[in-house]
Amino acid sequence: MYKRFFLLFFTVILLGCKVASSAALPVIDSGDVLPDAKQSVVLKSVAEMVSRYNYKKVELNDSISGVIYNRYLKSLDGNHNYFLASDIKSFEPYKTLLDDDIKAGNLEHVFLMFNVYKKRYKEHINYALAQLNKNFDFNENDIFVYDRDSLPFIASQAEMDNQWAQRVKYDLLNLKLASTDMAKNKATLKKRYENLLSQSAKLVSTDVMQVFMAALTNAIDPHTNYFNPASAAAFNIDMSRSLEGIGATLASENEYITIKALTAGGPAIKSQQVDIGDRIIAVAQGKTGEFQEIIGWRNDNAVTLIRGAKGTIVRLKLLPKGKNASDKSKIVELVRDKIILQDQSVKKEIRTYNQNGKTVKIGIINVPAFYLDFNAYKAGDPNYKSTTRDVKLILDTLKNDKVDGVVMDLRQNGGGSLVEAVSLTGLFIKTGPVVQVRDTRDKVQVDDDEDPSISWTGPMAVLVDRFSASASEIFSGAIQDYGRGLIIGTQTYGKGTVQQVYDLDQIINPAIKEMLTSLANKNGIKPVGNTSKFGQLNLTVAKFYRISGGSTQHKGVTPDIIFPAIIPLDKYGEDTEPSALPYDMIKPSTYTKIDDFSTVIPQLRKLHEARMVTNPSYQYLSADIADFKKREGEKSTTLNEDKLKQQRDADEAKLLERNNLRRVALGLPPLKKGETRAKNEDLDFLKLEAGQILTDYIGLNKAN
Numbered sequence: 001m002y003k004r005f006f007l008l009f010f011t012v013i014l015l016g017c018k019v020a021s022s023a024a025l026p027v028i029d030s031g032d033v034l035p036d037a038k039q040s041v042v043l044k045s046v047a048e049m050v051s052r053y054n055y056k057k058v059e060l061n062d063s064i065s066g067v068i069y070n071r072y073l074k075s076l077d078g079n080h081n082y083f084l085a086s087d088i089k090s091f092e093p094y095k096t097l098l099d100d101d102i103k104a105g106n107l108e109h110v111f112l113m114f115n116v117y118k119k120r121y122k123e124h125i126n127y128a129l130a131q132l133n134k135n136f137d138f139n140e141n142d143i144f145v146y147d148r149d150s151l152p153f154i155a156s157q158a159e160m161d162n163q164w165a166q167r168v169k170y171d172l173l174n175l176k177l178a179s180t181d182m183a184k185n186k187a188t189l190k191k192r193y194e195n196l197l198s199q200s201a202k203l204v205s206t207d208v209m210q211v212f213m214a215a216l217t218n219a220i221d222p223h224t225n226y227f228n229p230a231s232a233a234a235f236n237i238d239m240s241r242s243l244e245g246i247g248a249t250l251a252s253e254n255e256y257i258t259i260k261a262l263t264a265g266g267p268a269i270k271s272q273q274v275d276i277g278d279r280i281i282a283v284a285q286g287k288t289g290e291f292q293e294i295i296g297w298r299n300d301n302a303v304t305l306i307r308g309a310k311g312t313i314v315r316l317k318l319l320p321k322g323k324n325a326s327d328k329s330k331i332v333e334l335v336r337d338k339i340i341l342q343d344q345s346v347k348k349e350i351r352t353y354n355q356n357g358k359t360v361k362i363g364i365i366n367v368p369a370f371y372l373d374f375n376a377y378k379a380g381d382p383n384y385k386s387t388t389r390d391v392k393l394i395l396d397t398l399k400n401d402k403v404d405g406v407v408m409d410l411r412q413n414g415g416g417s418l419v420e421a422v423s424l425t426g427l428f429i430k431t432g433p434v435v436q437v438r439d440t441r442d443k444v445q446v447d448d449d450e451d452p453s454i455s456w457t458g459p460m461a462v463l464v465d466r467f468s469a470s471a472s473e474i475f476s477g478a479i480q481d482y483g484r485g486l487i488i489g490t491q492t493y494g495k496g497t498v499q500q501v502y503d504l505d506q507i508i509n510p511a512i513k514e515m516l517t518s519l520a521n522k523n524g525i526k527p528v529g530n531t532s533k534f535g536q537l538n539l540t541v542a543k544f545y546r547i548s549g550g551s552t553q554h555k556g557v558t559p560d561i562i563f564p565a566i567i568p569l570d571k572y573g574e575d576t577e578p579s580a581l582p583y584d585m586i587k588p589s590t591y592t593k594i595d596d597f598s599t600v601i602p603q604l605r606k607l608h609e610a611r612m613v614t615n616p617s618y619q620y621l622s623a624d625i626a627d628f629k630k631r632e633g634e635k636s637t638t639l640n641e642d643k644l645k646q647q648r649d650a651d652e653a654k655l656l657e658r659n660n661l662r663r664v665a666l667g668l669p670p671l672k673k674g675e676t677r678a679k680n681e682d683l684d685f686l687k688l689e690a691g692q693i694l695t696d697y698i699g700l701n702k703a704n
Contacts, residue, residue, distance in 0.1 A: 031201075032115040035107040039209050042534050044105035045508055046213065046226050055440050055497065055540045056221050056581055064219060065099035067579075071215035072098075076113065079254070080148040081163070082120040085155045090116075102216065107209070114208045121200055124164050129193050131168040132186045138641035144170040147635035169639050174326035177645055188293075196255070196296040206230065207298075217537075222577040223497050224540045229533035230300065245307040246314065247339045248274065252299040256281070256319070261412075264368035265345075267334040272679045274332055277321030280306070281329060284315040291317055310338045322631070327648060346390045350401060351688065353695040360698060362691040363398035365391060366409045370416030370424070370471040387416070388423040395427065395455045405459040405694045408475075409687060411489065415470025418498075422447050425478045427455040428485070433589035435474045436545040437498060444545075446589055459701065460485035461694045463687065464559060466567035469493035473552040474544060480557065481548045483595040486604070486697060487559040488690045490567070494574030496553030497581060498542035504534035543581065549588035553581050560601050561608055561693055563686055564621055568628075600700055607696050608689070616665035617685035620658050 051060055058064055073091070077083045094109045101109055144166045145151070154160045168189070175185035206228045213226035247266015248259050256279035262269040282291040283305045294302045306314060315333045319325065346367050353360045367387060376384035391408075398406060415421075422434045426449030433446045462476045462485055473492050479485045544552050554574050574580045612618040638644050652673075660670035666683060677683075 031118075033111060033118065033203060033205050033208055035111050035205050035209070038534065039107060039205060040105035041508060042209070042226075042504060043102060043107060043213075045504060045534075046216070046537055047102045047105075049502070049507070049537060049539060050217065050220055050224060053440065053539060053541070054220060054224055055542060056224075058220050060099040060102055062096040062099060065097065066095045067219040068098050068102075068215050069095045071219055072110070072113070072212055075211050075215055076117045078149055080151055080153050082117055082124060083153055084120070084157070084160060085153040087116055087120065088153050107212070110212045111205075111208055114211075118200060118203065122197065124160070125193050125196050125200075127161060128164050128168050129190060131165055132190055132193075136169050136172060138169075138173055138176065138639065140640065141643075142166060142169065142639035143636050144639050145636040146170070150635075166639065170637070171325070173639055173641060173644060174324065176641065177326040177648065178328060192293060192295050195293065199296060199298050199301065202298070202301075219579055221497070221540050221579050221581055222574065223495070223499055223538070225499075225538045226535060227538070228535045232533070232536045245336055245339060246274075246316075246334050247337070248306075250280070250299055250303055250306070252297075252302075253279075255296040257294055257297060257299060257302040261414075263339055264366075266339050267337050271332060271334060273330070273676070274316075274318065274334075275321055279319040279321075280316050281319050282317035284317075286313050287315075287333070289315070291315070308336045310336055312336050322628075324637075324648065326644060327652075346387060346394060348394045348398065350398070350403060351691045353692055355695050355699045360405070360695045361401065361403045362405050362407060362694055363394075363401070363403040364407045364409055364687060364691060365394055365398075367391065367413055367424075367472075369413055370418075370420040370475075372417040372420050386423075387420045388427065391424060392427055392455050399456075403458075404698055405461070405691075406456055407461045407463055407488075407687075407690050407694055408485075409463045409690075410468045410472045410476060411463055411465040412467040413469075413472040414467060414493075415472055415495070418447070418471060418474070421471035421474040422449055423451075425449055425475055426451050428460060428479065429482055429594065430454055432482070432591045433547045434478045436547065436549075436586065436589060437542050438545060438586060439542045444586060446547075459694060459698050461690060461697075462487050463690045464489040464492050464557065465563075466490050466493060466565060466569060466572055469495040469556075470544075470552075473557050474546075476557045477546040477548075477552055480560070481546055481593075482591065483593045483597060486561065486597060486601075486694065487557060488561045488693055489559050489563050489686075490565045491558050491562075491569060491573070492552075492556035493572070494552065494554045494556035494580075496544040496551050496556075496574075497540045498544065499538045500541045502537045502539060504536055507537075508534050540581075545586050547589040547591050549585045551583050551585065554583040560597060561605055563689075564618075564625055566621070566625065568632075600697060603700060604693055604696050608693055611689070611692070615685075615689075617662055620662045620665075621685075623658065 047060060051058070069091075073088075091113055094113070097109060101107070145163075146167075154163060171189050171192075172182075172185055175188060176182065179185060210226075210228045210231055213228075217224045217226050245266075246268045247263035248268045249261035249263075250257050251260045252258070259268070259274060259276055259278045259280070262274065262276060268274040280302065281295050282293045283302070284291040285308075292305065294305065306316070308314060313333060313335055315331055317329050317331055319327065319329050346365055348366075349364050351362050351364060353362060370387050371385065372387070373381075373385040377386070395406070418435070425434045429449060430452050431449055433448050435447050436444055437447065438444045460479075462479055464472065464476055464487065468476065468489070469492060473494070473496065476487050476492065480487045546552060556574070570576065638647070656671070656673060662683065662685075663670055663677075666685060668677075668681060668683075671677060
């Protein structure tokens with residue numbers, strides 16, 4: 001209690017602001033997580049910077065307070081599994097108080113909500129542990145509702161207990177489908193639940209602060225972010241593009257550590273056994289180490305376990321994307337490596353096509369990121385690594401190979417260096433503007449390609465998807481505006497904003513740091529002064545615009561020839577973010593179009609669509625997308641063992657059959673159940689079709 005009083009008193013004295021009033025607050029338990037004075041200073045500082053300097057001007061008022069409240073509540077219990085309706089009712093006043101709290105640097109209500117969540121979490125997991133002493137009948141026709149985000153919060157403790165009893169039954173049934181040893185299954189589940197309690201007990205104030213600050217900054221816009229010291233270190237490792245591990249981006253989703261992205265050239269993607277969406281359920285060190293289950297773990301703890309020194313072995317137990325917990329997992333052995341994104345090279349391949357009896361050679365260049373070794377560049381190293389340099393070298397080899405056209409594959413390229421986006425565009429045009437940037441003062445800067453040399457003058461296309469973002473959109477948008485090449489694929493992400501990194505240690509007044517240290521030492525609290533880190537703020541400071549005047553923000557780039565959306569457009573992308581900056585336009589730059597595809601695009605679409613009608617791979621892809629949408633809408637599952645097993649077996653058989661039909665369509669032999677495909681097999685028919693579309697264009701162009 002003394003620490004709580006000191007923090008409130010300190011906030012009033014140091015910041016000169018009144019603590020927002022509310023109903024009587026509950027007595028703090030010994031296990032509660034409490035904020036420190038440093039976090040109050042950070043909160044107030046970030047609020048001031050976001051309000052004054054962010055590109056999107058947002059006033060902290062009751063309206064935005066409600067948005068922040070809803071985001072924070074969702075981050076704590078988005079699936080409505082922990083809070084009772086009475087808890088939510090007690091939080092209601094905070095909807096219009098959080099803006100005042102933020103301005104004052106007051107975290108009292110934020111931490112109160114979290115501590116209630118932590119209490120409920122502990123209660124429900126302990127209840128689940130107690131259920132393991134009971135026997136379950138798996139012949140009943142019970143239904144477990146696992147997706148509750150659109151349902152009201154549970155009103156009574158009895159109803160909550162029933163929900164958790166069904167969850168335990170569901171977890172046990174999943175294990176039972178893999179093993180009939182119920183004693184072993186209960187022991188496994190007991191260990192899992194105990195791990196959840198253990199991870200919950202390890203939560204500290206910086207964790208709470210990070211979650212709330214994400215709710216605050218993302219209520220302003222999706223790319224303004226605060227990073228606490230640990231998160232800032234992880235972010236900067238990512239930005240420096242150097243770490244030792246497996247080359248995967250992980251996130252915690254529904255208590256599973258889920259693979260969200262794979263690093264080109266990393267051990268995970270090289271294995272061809274790890275896919276985006278796979279869930280890691282256990283980790284083992286070396287060839288013989290014991291597996292440690294990580295279901296329910298914090299993401300940072302899981303990352304620590306998975307990362308390791310170059311050359312060491314880590315084994316992952318994976319639950320593949322789209323599989324249920326009852327499905328069989330697979331074990332993947334990976335040798336950790338040094339992942340240096342700057343050293344990821346673009347890659348090439350040559351595909352041959354038949355055009356009216358003549359062979360057409362298409363060079364396909366995969367560009368994983370817009371990378372640049374800034375240190376080597378600044379040091380004057382003539383061999384510094386960059387996307388543009390690597391592409392230029394490949395274009396030279398493709399010219400020697402006498403290819404007829406080039407496809408630039410930018411799928412899942414989330415961007416990178418703006419300088420590289422401009423210089424890469426310059427390889428395909430003589431000179432001229434590439435992108436416009438408007439800052440908070442409405443000042444527009446035009447970034448030009450000033451190098452008159454052109455590395456490729458022949459036919460070209462750019463292949464994009466929903467995860468092509470930022471620099472990828474600048475490049476593809478410029479190519480489209482100039483009429484330099486065809487854009488093929490799906491609508492891009494729509495990330496058209498510029499962020500600047502601010503080190504809060506450089507922003508927060510040193511005098512405040514000294515005062516924090518003095519007061520903390522005087523009151524026996526851990527020092528938080530000059531040697532501490534306050535984290536960093538990534539602030540949105542500008543917006544990208546195409547040379548034709550339209551922003552890449554929100555809308556992204558719309559292809560000339562559209563492919564089916566493998567990545568759900570209504571789930572991923574800037575236009576799915578409620579706080580995203582809108583699309584708008586400014587005055588176009590002065591530029592000269594190189595070509596005009598308006599007359600040929602309808603013909604190319606017609607040829608493409610005619611092929612797709614009879615293309616088996618296209619039909620299977622369409623069926624996969626339809627199945628995904630159907631399963632995405634499912635919110636419950638049967639708890640009847642026979643029915644669930646039949647459903648799982650049918651799904652596995654259907655998946656194997658469809659994959660084999662796809663393989664046969666591409667000229668590959670079918671696989672038997674349990675057999676894995678060869679690592680060098682290429683099942684990417686959309687890439688092949690992009691090359692075919694460019695081949696069609698070459699044919700039509702010659703005919704004209």
